[in-house]
Amino acid sequence: MDDGDLDFSSMSMGSYFDDVLGGAAEHLACCTHTHTCNPPAHDLPHSHTCHHVHSKFAASASSDAAADSPTEPEDAHATSRSKKRRPSGNRAAVRKYREKKKEHTAVLQEEAARLRAMNEQLTKKVQDHAALEAEAARLRCLLVDVRGRIEGEIGAFPYQRRAAKSDECKPGTGTN
Numbered sequence: 001m002d003d004g005d006l007d008f009s010s011m012s013m014g015s016y017f018d019d020v021l022g023g024a025a026e027h028l029a030c031c032t033h034t035h036t037c038n039p040p041a042h043d044l045p046h047s048h049t050c051h052h053v054h055s056k057f058a059a060s061a062s063s064d065a066a067a068d069s070p071t072e073p074e075d076a077h078a079t080s081r082s083k084k085r086r087p088s089g090n091r092a093a094v095r096k097y098r099e100k101k102k103e104h105t106a107v108l109q110e111e112a113a114r115l116r117a118m119n120e121q122l123t124k125k126v127q128d129h130a131a132l133e134a135e136a137a138r139l140r141c142l143l144v145d146v147r148g149r150i151e152g153e154i155g156a157f158p159y160q161r162r163a164a165k166s167d168e169c170k171p172g173t174g175t176n
Helices: 013-021 060-068 073-154 157-165
Strands: 028-036 047-055
Touching: none
Parallel strands: none
Antiparallel strands: 028 047
């Protein structure tokens, strides 16, 4: 204590926290761990004691039950480790879900792009088909017109009967 360091050799940490926190110490626990450092400093085996405080975040009913049943410090560490692992497992599940969702979204986007391209092709085919039908109707009208002129020039009798039967498109009407 000569150089201003704190002396943690006393195990009465609970009373210190009672004084400092004023009643909140019932939610705090102190545990001591002794371990050997690897590799030891100066090639000499040594051990040191770590003092630290665990805070309990449980409800008051569970803290009363915890006060009735003594627990070992290792159990407290196992509980805190499992609490730390639980969110990481949850994070892994959430990450996996997000990756699956991204993959599914990518598949759907590819499918949508493929369907758009197919739709454009089919639309173009329908437009081409409509244009071809219009061209065929125009050519039929021209054929009827040309037949009428030929019949008028030659005066062919059989062609007149055929022209009379096929009144699909008469010159000047603009219909099929």
